[in-house]
Amino acid sequence: xxxxxxxxxxxxxxxxxxxVSFSFGIAGSKLLSWPLVTFISMTNLTSAxxxxxxxIMADAAGTFIEMAIATFFINLRYSLMAISLxxxxxxxxxTGKRLLLATGITDEIYALAVSQTEPxxxxxxxxxxxxxxxxxxxxxxxxxxxxxxxxxxxxxxxGVALYGMFVAIVVPQMKAHRPTLIAxxxxxxxxxxxxxxxxxxxxxxxxxxxICALIASLLGAAFFPVKDDDDSTDDQNVAQPSxxxxxxxxxxxxxSA
Numbered sequence: 065x066x067x068x069x070x071x072x073x074x075x076x077x078x079x080x081x082x083x084v085s086f087s088f089g090i091a092g093s094k095l096l097s098w099p100l101v102t103f104i105s106m107t108n109l110t111s112a113x114x115x116x117x118x119x120i121m122a123d124a125a126g127t128f129i130e131m132a133i134a135t136f137f138i139n140l141r142y143s144l145m146a147i148s149l150x151x152x153x154x155x156x157x158x159t160g161k162r163l164l165l166a167t168g169i170t171d172e173i174y175a176l177a178v179s180q181t182e183p184x185x186x187x188x189x190x191x192x193x194x195x196x197x198x199x200x201x202x203x204x205x206x207x208x209x210x211x212x213x214x215x216x217x218x219x220x221x222x223g224v225a226l227y228g229m230f231v232a233i234v235v236p237q238m239k240a241h242r243p244t245l246i247a248x249x250x251x252x253x254x255x256x257x258x259x260x261x262x263x264x265x266x267x268x269x270x271x272x273x274x275i276c277a278l279i280a281s282l283l284g285a286a287f288f289p290v291k292d293d294d295d296s297t298d299d300q301n302v303a304q305p306s307x308x309x310x311x312x313x314x315x316x317x318x319x320s321a
Contacts, residue, residue, distance in 0.1 A: 065154070065180070065182050065183070065184065065185040065187070065188040066185075066187060066188060066191070067187040067188065067190060067191040068191060069188060069191065070187070070188040070189060070190065070191025070192035070193075070194070071191040071192070071194050071195065072191075073176055073191075073192055074173070074176075074191065074192040074193065074194055074195040074196050075195045077170075077172045077173065077176070077195065077196045077199070078194075078195025078196045078197075078198055078199030078200075079195075079199060080172070080199070081196050081199035081200040081203060082199040082200070082202060082203035082206075083203065084111055084200075084203065085105055085111070085199070085200045085201070085202075085203030085204040085207065086203040086204070086206055086207035086210075087207060088101075088105065088111065088114060088115065088118075088203075088204055088207060089101055089102070089105075089203065089204040089205065089206060089207020089208035089209075089210070089211060090207045090208070090210065090211045091115070091118055091211075092104065092118055092204070092207075092208055092211070093207070093208045093209075093210075093211025093212050094211065095118065095121050095122060096121075096208075097208075097212075098205065098208035098209050098211075098212060101204055101207075101208040102201060102204050102205045102208055104117070104204070105200050105201050105203075105204035105205075106201045109167065109168060109170055109196070109197065109200055110135075110138070110139050110142075110170070112138050112139075113134075113135040113138045113139045116131075116134050116135060116138055116273055117131050117134070117135060119273070120134060120273075130271055130274070133271075133274050134273050134274050134277075137274060137277055137278065138273075138277065142166075142169050142170075142174075145169050145171075145174040146162075146166055146169055148174075148178060149169070149174060149177055149178055149184070150162070152177065152178055152180070152183060152184050153183060153184045153185070153186075153189075154183035154184060154185045154186075155183075156185065156186065157183075157184065157185060157186045157189075158186075161186040165186065165189050165190060165193065168189070168190075168192070168193035168196070168197065170196065172196070173192055173193065173196060176192065177189060177192060234248060243284055243287075243288035244284075246284065246287075246288070247280045247281070247283070247284035247288075248280070250279060250280040250283055250284070251276045251277065251279070251280035254275065254276040254279050254280065255272065255276050258272040258275075258276070
């Protein structure tokens with residue numbers, strides 16, 4: 065759990081982030097100058113949240129309130145990851161260090177940190193953040209600079225890669241988990257309604273993203289709740305006849321008899 069081990073483990077994540085953030089830089093260069101686009105990635109480490117922010121910026125009626133609410137709900141999962149990861153950290157990982165390093169929690173960094181067999185130290189987690197942060201910021205910088213230099217036909221083609229990234233993230237989950245598939249379909253239906261229904265077409269992009277995410281999440285949680293282990297144990301006990309004894313106890317009573 066040394067700093068050098070964290071740096072080594074974070075190198076593959078950083079290489080992947082460079083490719084993804086390059087597409088974000090291309091998309092952001094159409095709205096902002098390259099220093100501003102790079103500054104966004106240097107102060108944020110969330111592809112979905114940043115992409116939603118760009119969509120709201122592109123909408124002429126988008127407001128800061130919409131951007132704040134949309135990014136809050138989109139990035140809310142990081143709070144849950146932080147709570148889960150807090151059970152894996154070493155005792156020396158104090159509150160101040162947690163507040164400082166919490167900005168580096170992403171899906172990939174969390175997955176790698178929580179899979180460690182030893183308690184995660186602050187030095188290891190800081191090293192784990194190094195290459196992902198560098199890759200995300202430098203990739204955005206390169207993409208934003210190229211977006212201002214390359215022809216429009218090239219930048220438009222490269223901008224499609226960002227949509228491909230989201231498809232690559234969502235589709236495997238949809239194929240493996242039926243409730244996720246239904247939640248995605250609900251979100252798509254809501255998005256199409258805001259796009260094509262005249263009564264809803266006046267809703268801005270920012271609030272449309274928020275409403276679609278909330279409706280899909282609430283319906284998914286209502287129809288497909290995740291059962292705790294305690295609930296499943298209780299269900300098994302209820303399903304067992306009241307007069308029946310567990311197999312082990314039956315065996316013991318027969319042997320004693």
